[in-house]
Amino acid sequence: MFRPISRTWLIVDIVGAVLGFALTTPLTFVFGTSGLSAWVPEGPLSTVAYVTVGVILWGAAAIARLSPTLALSVAWFGAVIQMGMGLPPAAYDLGIMVVLFATAAWGSRRLLWIGGVSALGGGVIGGLYFGVVWSGELLTDAASALRAALIAALLASVFVLAMVMSWGAGLLWRVILSGRETQVARAQAEMLAAEEQERVRIARDMHDIVAHSLAVVIAQADGARYAAAAQPEIAAEALGTIAQTARGALSDVRMLLTQLRHRQGDGPQPTLADLETLFAQVRQAGVEPRITVDPMPPGEPPGAIQLAVYRILQEALTNAIRHGDGAVEVHLAWLPDRVDLQVRNVIGGEAVPTAGGHGVIGMRERAQLVGGNLQAERHGEQFVVAASLPIGGSVAG
Incomplete structure (x- = not known):
């Protein structure tokens, strides 16, 4: 239910929710509260009602990144309390928009679609409810019923548009985050592939250098051992070939190690002109x-x-x-x-x-x-x- 987020982002969300509550709650009283229903009379009780709903909705916004599922549940609870008390639409309902954004941006795939349904359904329910109950129309004749229906349809359209836009913005941010993750994963895969190719190349070069040189050294050493007693000069020649071959192999290995430490470029590589030296080493090996x-x-x-x-x-x-x-x-x-x-x-x-x-x-x-x-x-x-x-x-x- 709770996503792993950094402490910094959690603090930012809480501070942002507090600022949102501090800015939107006074606006509610600035624009008036005359639309309160009869069971919440104007006065201290209405103030408590507005503040309570504002705390619930912005509290949901504060935990929207940490737990989009819990935030959506709390936001629905606050919306039901608001409609149940007959409170009109107010500035603190912006907290609902924040929650819908979070469900699309950071929620699971299932919660993503639940948030979309909530945006549509919540907008329609809120528009119809406030259009009929809060409009103050007494449905005494066809004209009053038509006016209430028009108000409800207008409010429902506005609410649905606002909520779907918030949810859509979260979906767009989700796509952006997914694209970034894909790019990071692709970059990591390319880096691993490049490292693997480099390891294979180094292993291939090491095998070519060391295996050939050791084969020549072993052949020369065996020949020198058998010829040492009868023909010492052949043994001395073989030892010279061993030393020369070992020095060449050591030089090649050092070049490979230099390439490992410094990737500015490859060192000199053998060409066709070096084949005669290779054939000479093979002849010396017998x-x-x-x-x-x-x-x-x-x-x-x-x-x-x-x-x-x-x-x-x-x-x-x-x-x-x-x-x-x-x-x-x-x-x-x-x-x-x-x-x-x-x-x-x-x-x-x-x-x-x-x-x-x-x-x-x-x-x-x-x-x-x-x-x-x-x-x-x-x-x-x-x-x-x-x-x-x-x-x-x-x-x-």
């Missing part, structure tokens, strides 16, 4: 890639395509180092509208890259980011990674 580029690039491919090709090759060659046995075949075909990429390697033992692994997922995401597609699956004794990336209208990743 895997000989056989590379075919036919046809050659017809110019300078977009940066996003170069990055995607590099990262896909990096992950595919890393899988070849970890799970392959022997040489790796790499084929690149730079066509006018796309680049086709294929990496084939013989699978060693029973270790096979799974389609649901992080590496395969990362390669597939790399391809999708530039509008392409990628398949990674086993063909007999070979594991084949095949991708097709459109060159025209690619999306920067």
Whole structure:
């Protein structure tokens, strides 16, 4: 029944209701009270009647934001007391308008429509009641009855118009508040989506960098261990490759961490010119890639395509180092509208890259980011990674 509102708004509502009562009650006496019915004679009793009804109606207005349901009930009670005492319409009835506004603005969906019915029904009832009872017409003939009916219809129209306008203003404010909430929710959803995309990107980059570098380091370390006794110079060369690879990986990781702290822009990304360094690392790890580029690039491919090709090759060659046995075949075909990429390697033992692994997922995401597609699956004794990336209208990743 009670809505959670801040103490500030509660104080504002109470102060506003007190001011409303203080301003409207004197106006009632300024415009006169001659319309009081016979059972509330003019004098101290009439003053008490006016003040009592004013307190009830503005008391309902004071709690309208806190509890629109209770405020509507109290307002109806005050209106019934007002009609029951035969009191004429007065300035303090503005408190009813405040309550109707609150039912539409802050009430539940059910209370919203109850408030609308109250605006219509209350206006008609009040107009008819005051038009017949308070007009002072004695219904002695057809003419007096017609005059009373006209007065009742006029008052009912005025009351309905005023109450429906108050309720409609609250409905408009409800729509505005709902629009603001929708905008806030959309902004939060967009922020969460952006954060999730950033986490995925960072995870993908970290996997590409760390997995490849560790695969090279592990292969070199194993080779150095076996060659240390017979050929120390090969062991020393392997240790140098390990150090060089580790330094490169450390530099790349530092670049990613810098991007996390400072979002002004991405650092330098690998291009096609860095593929020779990548192939050299693979050779040092004991895997000989056989590379075919036919046809050659017809110019300078977009940066996003170069990055995607590099990262896909990096992950595919890393899988070849970890799970392959022997040489790796790499084929690149730079066509006018796309680049086709294929990496084939013989699978060693029973270790096979799974389609649901992080590496395969990362390669597939790399391809999708530039509008392409990628398949990674086993063909007999070979594991084949095949991708097709459109060159025209690619999306920067």
